Amino acid sequence: QQQVKQSPQSLIVQKGGISIINCAYENTAFDYFPWYQQFPGKGPALLIAIRPDVSEKKEGRFTISFNKSAKQFSLHIMDSQPGDSATYFCAASIFSGGYNKLIFGAGTRLAVHP
Amino acid sequence: SQTIHQWPATLVQPVGSPLSLECTVEGTSNPNLYWYRQAAGRGLQLLFYSVGIGQISSEVPQNLSASRPQDRQFILSSKKLLLSDSGFYLCAWSVRGRDRDSPLHFGNGTRLTVT
Numbered sequence: 591q592q593q594v595k596q597s598p599q600s601l602i603v604q605k606g607g608i609s610i611i612n613c614a615y616e617n618t619a620f621d622y623f624p625w626y627q628q629f630p631g632k633g634p635a636l637l638i639a640i641r642p643d644v645s646e647k648k649e650g651r652f653t654i655s656f657n658k659s660a661k662q663f664s665l666h667i668m669d670s671q672p673g674d675s676a677t678y679f680c681a682a683s684i685f686s687g688g689y690n691k692l693i694f695g696a697g698t699r700l701a702v703h704p
Numbered sequence: 705s706q707t708i709h710q711w712p713a714t715l716v717q718p719v720g721s722p723l724s725l726e727c728t729v730e731g732t733s734n735p736n737l738y739w740y741r742q743a744a745g746r747g748l749q750l751l752f753y754s755v756g757i758g759q760i761s762s763e764v765p766q767n768l769s770a771s772r773p774q775d776r777q778f779i780l781s782s783k784k785l786l787l788s789d790s791g792f793y794l795c796a797w798s799v800r801g802r803d804r805d806s807p808l809h810f811g812n813g814t815r816l817t818v819t
Contacts, residue, residue, distance in 0.1 A: 596747075624807060631813075632812050633811050634808075634810050687753075688755045689755055690806055694748040
């Protein structure tokens with residue numbers, strides 16, 4: 591019940607195309623859903639995040655869509671660029687043991703071809 | 705601004721040898737601190753977290769231990785490394801307290817290879 595399932599495992603998109611990564615969860619106690627972007631040899635960095643009382647959040651070319659009833663959320667990257675090539679992790683957060691516990695998906699390796 | 709330092713960046717150690725990875729945070733006080741391990745294709749697994757000096761909680765029983773001797777210092781250790789300890793180890797921090805929007809800030813990790 592603490593898992594976050596992420597798909598696809600890898601994704602190839604042409605420059606200018608739309609990249610879509612999906613995540614699903616079971617635990618309805620999760621109350622914060624961030625996405626992290628990781629470049630090779632670096633630590634993950636927060637990209638964008640959403641709360642469950644919002645159905646969509648957009649920041650530049652990045653959009654999170656959130657479906658509370660289906661317990662699913664997704665990341666859309668519009669006009670994908672080669673510089674977006676990285677591994678993307680979705681996560682879900684629950685407050686437990688005095689801190690916000692993040693459960694991560696397994697990651698999606700995105701390659702944007704020029 | 706806040707920064708997080710991890711070292712070393714890469715490490716090759718023989719089986720049975722000890723391990724000490726260090727992480728320090730600058731520019732903030734009383735952070736929550738975390739150690740994660742990242743295995744290929746398996747996402748990030750939380751190993752330890754700390755909400756204060758000397759307060760360590762373990763998420764996964766294993767061959768590793770953690771310590772927090774100072775407010776902004778977090779150390780990951782092992783007395784005897786196993787082959788299965790190989791991986792990418794990430795230290796992270798977040799603002800302490802009940803702030804559901806408080807993100808994790810990761811260091812650049814240590815690539816550990818146990819031979």
